[in-house]
Amino acid sequence: MSEKVIECINLNKYYGKGSNSFHALKDINFFVNRGEFIAIIGPSGSGKSTMMNILGALDTANSGDYFLNNKNISEMDSGELSNIRQKEIGFVFQSFNLLGKTNVLNNVILPLIYNTQIHIKERKKIALKFLESVSFDMTKIKNKANEISGGQMQRVAIARALVNSPSIVLADEPTGNLDSKTGDFVLKTFQKLNKDEGVTIILITHDEYVANSADRIIRIKDGMITEDYKNQKTKKIFSN
Numbered sequence: 132m133s134e135k136v137i138e139c140i141n142l143n144k145y146y147g148k149g150s151n152s153f154h155a156l157k158d159i160n161f162f163v164n165r166g167e168f169i170a171i172i173g174p175s176g177s178g179k180s181t182m183m184n185i186l187g188a189l190d191t192a193n194s195g196d197y198f199l200n201n202k203n204i205s206e207m208d209s210g211e212l213s214n215i216r217q218k219e220i221g222f223v224f225q226s227f228n229l230l231g232k233t234n235v236l237n238n239v240i241l242p243l244i245y246n247t248q249i250h251i252k253e254r255k256k257i258a259l260k261f262l263e264s265v266s267f268d269m270t271k272i273k274n275k276a277n278e279i280s281g282g283q284m285q286r287v288a289i290a291r292a293l294v295n296s297p298s299i300v301l302a303d304e305p306t307g308n309l310d311s312k313t314g315d316f317v318l319k320t321f322q323k324l325n326k327d328e329g330v331t332i333i334l335i336t337h338d339e340y341v342a343n344s345a346d347r348i349i350r351i352k353d354g355m356i357t358e359d360y361k362n363q364k365t366k367k368i369f370s371n
């Protein structure tokens with residue numbers, strides 16, 4: 132039996148009020164089953180990051196219902212919400228959102244510090260394991276996050292998203308600023324995580340090539356879903 136992890140019912144999102152208000156998401160309806168790998172594709176300004184913020188419970192819609200793990204977000208208290216964000220969802224933000232002045236290792240350890248069950252030494256081991264798993268240049272783990280290349284920053288952002296073993300990964304343009312080889316590496320990492328560990332992946336992109344690495348494609352334009360279909364030619368990414 133498939134299990135719904137995400138369900139959006141008639142979601143609408145407005146920015147601003149009154150005559151300056153902007154209707155960023157319009158009657159969004161879709162659901163996601165556990166273990167799916169979905170790409171949400173649309174041009175710049177179509178509402179992708181707005182959608183990611185709502186799906187990740189970082190922001191709320193103005194109307195409609197959003198269910199995460201079958202629970203209405205509007206009925207969760209702030210404790211439940213932060214718990215679900217920390218333990219269930221791994222975020223890869225469009226602009227990385229690393230702490231620039233903090234070293235790489237501590238950036239990746241950060242999501243683990245809220246997990247009191249994991250001993251300090253263990254946290255470091257886990258962070259190192261995930262940095263290695265994304266082929267980070269391990270000679271740079273003590274560098275400040277703003278002292279490494281964009282491709283390396285992206286790997287740190289992905290390692291940080293994965294350390295808590297989330298059941299859902301939300302990645303906003305995770306290959307946006309990368310050369311094609313590093314981009315392929317990132318896509319392959321997501322495909323592997325999805326196939327081997329059953330992690331639900333929602334990949335946000337403006338790029339057809341990137342979207343083709345997913346099994347299902349949702350197209351969004353001017354805040355509306357225009358298409359939602361199974362990708363018949365999922366591109367298996369090979370890279371090293």
Ligand SMILES: Nc1ncnc2c1ncn2[C@@H]1O[C@H](COP(=O)(O)OP(=O)(O)OP(=O)(O)O)[C@@H](O)[C@H]1O
Pocket residue numbers: 146147153155173174175176177178179180181182225337
């Ligand atoms: N805080 C805000 N206040 C007002 N308008 C906003 C705000 N955030 C986004 N918007 C507007 O909402 C629309 C959707 O923005 P969003 O960031 O979701 O687009 P996007 O698809 O992620 O674009 P990109 O590909 O450039 O990242 C845009 O027209 C944007 O200008």
Ligand SMILES: [Mg+2]
Pocket residue numbers: 179180181225303
């Ligand atoms: Mg965006």
